[in-house]
Amino acid sequence: MNTDPQYRTGREYRQAQLSRTAFLFSVIALFSCFISIIPLLPYFAGVGAILAAILSRGRDRQYSRQARLGLILGSVAITVYTAIMVVAFFTFFNGIKDPATRQQISDILYQQTGMTLDDLMRYYGF
Amino acid sequence: MKSNKTLRAEAREALLGNLRLTVGAILVYSLVVYALQFLTNISGLNSLAAFLLIGLTLLYLTAILQGLLEIGLSSIFLDLSFGQPSGIRSLFRCFRENTNPAVILKAIMALLYVLCSLPAIAVEVRYFNTDFPSYKAMIPYYAAGAVTFLIGQAARILINIIYAPVNYLFLDFPGTEPLKVLQSARKLMRGHKGRYFLLKLSFLPLHALGLLTLGIANFWVIAYEMAAETEFYRELIRIRTTGKSRPGCPVEEA
Numbered sequence A: 001m002n003t004d005p006q007y008r009t010g011r012e013y014r015q016a017q018l019s020r021t022a023f024l025f026s027v028i029a030l031f032s033c034f035i036s037i038i039p040l041l042p043y044f045a046g047v048g049a050i051l052a053a054i055l056s057r058g059r060d061r062q063y064s065r066q067a068r069l070g071l072i073l074g075s076v077a078i079t080v081y082t083a084i085m086v087v088a089f090f091t092f093f094n095g096i097k098d099p100a101t102r103q104q105i106s107d108i109l110y111q112q113t114g115m116t117l118d119d120l121m122r123y124y125g126f
Numbered sequence B: 001m002k003s004n005k006t007l008r009a010e011a012r013e014a015l016l017g018n019l020r021l022t023v024g025a026i027l028v029y030s031l032v033v034y035a036l037q038f039l040t041n042i043s044g045l046n047s048l049a050a051f052l053l054i055g056l057t058l059l060y061l062t063a064i065l066q067g068l069l070e071i072g073l074s075s076i077f078l079d080l081s082f083g084q085p086s087g088i089r090s091l092f093r094c095f096r097e098n099t100n101p102a103v104i105l106k107a108i109m110a111l112l113y114v115l116c117s118l119p120a121i122a123v124e125v126r127y128f129n130t131d132f133p134s135y136k137a138m139i140p141y142y143a144a145g146a147v148t149f150l151i152g153q154a155a156r157i158l159i160n161i162i163y164a165p166v167n168y169l170f171l172d173f174p175g176t177e178p179l180k181v182l183q184s185a186r187k188l189m190r191g192h193k194g195r196y197f198l199l200k201l202s203f204l205p206l207h208a209l210g211l212l213t214l215g216i217a218n219f220w221v222i223a224y225e226m227a228a229e230t231e232f233y234r235e236l237i238r239i240r241t242t243g244k245s246r247p248g249c250p251v252e253e254a
Helices: A010-034 A041-056 A065-095 A099-113 A117-123 B004-015 B019-039 B048-081 B088-095 B099-126 B136-162 B166-172 B178-189 B193-201 B204-211 B218-241
Strands: none
Touching: A010 A041, A010 A065, A041 A065, A041 B004, A041 B204, A041 B218, A065 A099, A099 A117, B004 B048, B004 B193, B004 B218, B019 B048, B019 B088, B019 B218, B048 B088, B048 B099, B048 B166, B048 B218, B088 B099, B099 B136, B099 B166, B099 B178, B136 B178, B136 B193, B166 B178, B166 B218, B178 B218, B193 B218, B204 B218
């Protein structure tokens, strides 16, 4: 496994692998907050980054540079995505108070699901 | 005794390079347990007697099988902690070797778990086949169910704490009688239950994070948690035997 001369031991190689994974996941998490391809991807990648960073430490007292970056960026991505979800939630529920916006949303939902917004909200007990 | 922080560090060290095996084993364990619970689902039964007889029997048998797999899972982590090779096959080792004592041990533990479930079962019996006229009428059923479930879970957690090292003791001292293993587990945990509880609590934030991933990341968290439990057991044995790297003395002297 230890084929790269920069690593003195197999242990260092394994740690470096996990640190790199943490950093990579954190970058994916941060980008996917703003480029929404797969729902909840920032959570998956962000939590993956945090876990990989924690596990890469082994017995060491300090995180490696990449692991620390992965930990910080992963946490930032989770926080940012949560903030975006909360704002979207409140925007939606405030938006549907405006009659014109409500009618627009209702028309789109009817085209996609065959149910108006009022039908859907009644169905889910709101 | 080593601090929980040190035990977690040792756990991370043991997991380096072994994540694939440990997470894979936990995944296989979860799939088998899920399949067992799915196959033994008795929610369609209309007769109370059948519900009690078949339901309790299936619950008991499932708990025993689950326990046997848990011993296998513990053996993987114990081997990795001592730097020994292991594989997914070890998950099913109780079905190949030492089966009878393992079954007896897990039968006793399963009985304790079923007893913990009795309050919730009593609620099910009380409201069995009841037709609820409205959602409001279901409130007492849900309330009673929630309270009894919580009581049962609290009792189960207490049993898990008291008998935490039972799987590891069974693996390390294979010739010992099951009742003796249980007794030794209780003795070993004397004075250390609080610390063990705090160790388990320290993983709650990671489990909460794992919920954001719909439980998928929890496989890695469980691997970390089980590795930490293994280090906790090693530390308990080290305190008892003072300095020996792998326990060599019989469990009667522990």
